[in-house]
Amino acid sequence: MKEVAFGQYYPVDSFVHRLDPRFKIVFLIGFIVAIFVASNFYGLAVCASVLIAAIAFSRVPFGKIVRAVRGVLFLVIFTALINILFHGGDTVYWSYGILCVSKEGILFSAYLVIRLVLLVVCSSLLTYTTTPVALTDGIESLLTPLKWIRFPVHALALVMSIALRMIPILMDETERIKNAQKARGADFESGNLFKRVKAFIPVLVPLLLSAFRRADELGDAMDARCYNGGHRTKYKKLRFSWRDLVGALLGAALITGVVLLRVYLGDIV
Amino acid sequence: MNAIEFRGVDFSYGGDFCIRGLNFSVGEGEFVAVLGHNGSGKSTLARLANGILRADAGEIRVFDTILDDKHLFDVRKQVGVVFQNPDNQTVASIVEDDVAFGAENVALPREEIGRRIEFALRAVGMEEARKSTVARLSGGQKQRVAIAGVLALKPRVMILDESTAMLDPRGRREIADVVLRLNKEEKITVVLITHFMEEALLADRAVVMNRGEIVMEGKPEEIFARSEELLTYNLALPRIGLIAKSLREGGMSVKDTLDIEKLADEIAEEIVCGS
Amino acid sequence: MRIVAEDLTYIYNPASPFAVKALNGVSLTVEEGEFFGIIGHTGSGKSTFVQHLNGLIRLPSSLKKRKRPRGWKNIPPAVLKVGDFDLADPKTDFRALRKSVGMVFQYPEYQLFAETVKEDVAFGLKNFTEKGKAKPTDEEIAAAVKDALHVVGLDEGIAEQSPFDLSGGQRRRVAIAGVIVTRPEVLVLDEPAAGLDPLGKREIMELLHRIHGDWCKTVVIVSHDMDEIAENCTRVAVFSEGRVVRCAPPAELFKDAASLLALGLDIPLTAKLTLALEKRGISIDCDYTMKDFVRRVLARKGGGQ
Incomplete structure (x- = not known):
């Protein structure tokens, strides 16, 4: 009954949702490279505008994006503070012992924070717009060349697929067992760390037993459907479309643009 | 020719015998229900019939093919098994990907897999759910997907190992309808292992197992x-049997039947005659 | 303890595309001493409702402001009282509530975890020791476990065995013993007989009747099995799409079989037979238990002579 929202896929139909997952993974890698190559605010501005456009095309509500950033808010603030206080520089506004707030420090920490936020937003945009299933298919397909060195790509893909199927079930089950033990007076919320870990034993034991039982039956069901780990075919083939071409061109343009900005405009400010 | 034939089959899980000297056969196109209390050996029967478990002694034949190491996969293609828990049989998150699994395992070409998915989903009445997420389906629907996953291998025999035990009444009805249709229209031989007496009524023949024997x-x-x-075999009568029995004990001469209409006829006759 | 619910609403995953309204204004009263039945399709809200009864699902008003889920603002205030416990009040002692309202989930045998049956049954007993009071002694625990095992029909000899060596039916009874060992006033069971063979089902219903009364004053069961409901319950609530659409004693409820069939729900065998006899011009006025049905049919026959 209760739906466990596994992963954070946001189910709407959009240009970005329809892109080939392999393309999105490659574009994400390209984008991350671009973020790291960008050495000044102009480069970051270009990255940010591309990302904002992508968000607009994805029809994922802005609130969702904000929530993704909120998850790493602590890290962002921590990074900002450390750099503002310890970076040092020529134009000093305030100093106390080894602490020193300078113009350079503020700019540098802003630069780092923007990079961090861009990184988080673009990765979460991938998970918002790509189902976990499509993601595994994409990863499998991208790893296909590894078959040449006898890497068991196929088995790995099957493991990922089964994990995707089973994780929500086990999460649901954890919730159920937790509730059952809570009904018998178990307390998971109070006491010191040791007490809390100990309180989880009545959840962990049934959960493990259930996982084994499920694995057993799944194994039988796979056997019964002629699985033998040998040669098999694949029904779903991913296909590139015109959208992916557009995306790929945009990605290449982005990296080139950022590199040019770096060469001509130099480092921060 | 028999679809399944057990001859003097022994099996134990390493302690007491679970199945002992079992002789059992299912004719081609037949619909057989297997009843028995928990631990009577009926689930072991299902796992032996397609080689998930291997017999200690005796011989198992499927359409005259002897089930041995050499013919294991030939037999598995012929005999599909659907298990109890609807959540423990799917390997993929999307319906069509899961139905494709078996067909992919036997390395069918892509186009053929597509056709098989279409055939299998239509046979269980789930063609609309082709692109759906398995996790969002009801228990009965999940179990129909599991049946479709087996059907995609085009088996000639289908064994359902307590496949309705965890379903609600609506889910049980769905599965019963599908199984009956597969048997009548697709001419698939069906072995239905169940402890719902009402389901056993759908079958041409029923066998009762106790301590590994029929x-x-x-x-x-x-x-x-x-x-x-x-x-004496720890099986309860279906409720309608209990009512007929109580009525007889009260002095009515109603016959044992499992058909509501028939029992109503008999009661009506007695009451009308009596007055 | 009397259970009173008024206008109970619950939404899973509020403010998201996966939002599901599981309860939509449920009002229901269960009197003390009842053997109350809840029926309805999977997803009709039955399980969500019963999980409210011991505070596993909390009313938004009983949570601290910042813990209230988003998207709750439009939900009207609800009332939920179990005896003196006001479940809408954040000051309620939910641990004490859980001690008074025992909850047996579906397939409860899968929550067993301890090395011995005794330890598992005693789990709740140890947890519910009130603050400031002395922990129960080993003798007290052993005695309580023995009583609980006895009432669920298990031999005390199994107390030292591992629960995982028992049969499925025995394990389920151990799990039930683990809930009733604290002698809750209300016992709620979500499909207690699911997945058992007919004999196992009958044994579970028999043990519930043993528990009902002395051990637990009020019993609430969620079930799909209409025969079970007709045989055992004092009153029945029918859930459909998050609402209570009917609430009546079985004798009254199954008289209107058509409305249940219209909801796609089953009716007990006795009701089916009554309908079939009606078509043949014979009306049997029974309370839909097998015993009463048989008695009335025999009386009809005898009466005609």
Whole structure:
């Protein structure tokens, strides 16, 4: 009954949702490279505008994006503070012992924070717009060349697929067992760390037993459907479309643009 | 030719015998229900029939192919098994990907897999759910997907190992309808292992297992008429049998039947005659 | 303890595309001493409702402001009282509530975890020791476990065995013993007989009747099995799409079989037979238990002579 929202896929139909997952993974890698190559605010501005456009095309509500950033808010603030206080520089506004707030420090920490936020937003945009299933298919397909060195790509893909199927079930089950033990007076919320870990034993034991039982039956069901780990075919083939071409061109343009900005405009400010 | 034939099969999980000297056969196109209390060996029967478990002694044949190491996969292609828990049989998150699994395992070409998915989903009435997420389906629907996953291998025999035990009444009805249709229209031989007496009524023949042996065999109605005997094997009578029995004890001469209309006819006749 | 619910609403995953309204204004009263039945399709809200009864699902008003889920603002205030416990009040002692309202989930045998049956049954007993009071002694625990095992029909000899060596039916009874060992006033069971063979089902219903009364004053069961409901319950609530659409004693409820069939729900065998006899011009006025049905049919026959 209760739906466990596994992963954070946001189910709407959009240009970005329809892109080939392999393309999105490659574009994400390209984008991350671009973020790291960008050495000044102009480069970051270009990255940010591309990302904002992508968000607009994805029809994922802005609130969702904000929530993704909120998850790493602590890290962002921590990074900002450390750099503002310890970076040092020529134009000093305030100093106390080894602490020193300078113009350079503020700019540098802003630069780092923007990079961090861009990184988080673009990765979460991938998970918002790509189902976990499509993601595994994409990863499998991208790893296909590894078959040449006898890497068991196929088995790995099957493991990922089964994990995707089973994780929500086990999460649901954890919730159920937790509730059952809570009904018998178990307390998971109070006491010191040791007490809390100990309180989880009545959840962990049934959960493990259930996982084994499920694995057993799944194994039988796979056997019964002629699985033998040998040669098999694949029904779903991913296909590139015109959208992916557009995306790929945009990605290449982005990296080139950022590199040019770096060469001509130099480092921060 | 028999679809499945067990000859003197022994099996143990390393302690007591679970199945002992079992002789059991299912004719081609037949619909057989297997009854028995928990631990009677009926689930072991399902796992032996397609080689998930291997017999300690005796011989198992499927359409005259002897089940041995050499023919294991030939047999598995012929005999599909659907298990109990609807959540433990799917390997993929999307319906069509899961149905494709078996067909992919036997390395069918892509186009053929597509056709098989279409055929299998239509056979279980789930063609609309082709692109759906398995996790969002009801228990009965998940179990229909599991049946479709087996059907995609085009088996000639389908064994359902307590596949309705965890479903609600609506889910059970769905599965019963699908199984009956597969048997009548697709001519698939069906072995239905269940402890719902009402489901056993759908079958041409029922067998009762106890301690790894077949102890009763016959038309479902005949078996349920032997109520005293059923009780000795720890099987309860279906409710309608209990009512008929109580009425007889109260002095009415109603016959044992499992059909509501028939029982109503008999009661009506007695009451009208009596007055 | 009397259970009173008024206008109970619950939404899973509020403010998201996966939002599901599981309860939509449920009002229901269960009197003390009842053997109350809840029926309805999977997803009709039955399980969500019963999980409210011991505070596993909390009313938004009983949570601290910042813990209230988003998207709750439009939900009207609800009332939920179990005896003196006001479940809408954040000051309620939910641990004490859980001690008074025992909850047996579906397939409860899968929550067993301890090395011995005794330890598992005693789990709740140890947890519910009130603050400031002395922990129960080993003798007290052993005695309580023995009583609980006895009432669920298990031999005390199994107390030292591992629960995982028992049969499925025995394990389920151990799990039930683990809930009733604290002698809750209300016992709620979500499909207690699911997945068992007919004999196992009958044994579970028999043990519930043993528990009902002396051990637990009020019993609430969620079930799909209409025969079970007709045989055992004092009153029945029918859930459909998050609402209570009917609430009546079985004798009254199954008289209107058509409305249940219209909801796609089953009716007990006795009701089916009554309908079939009606078509043949014979009306049997029974309370839909097997015993009463048989008695009335026999009386009809005898009466005509």
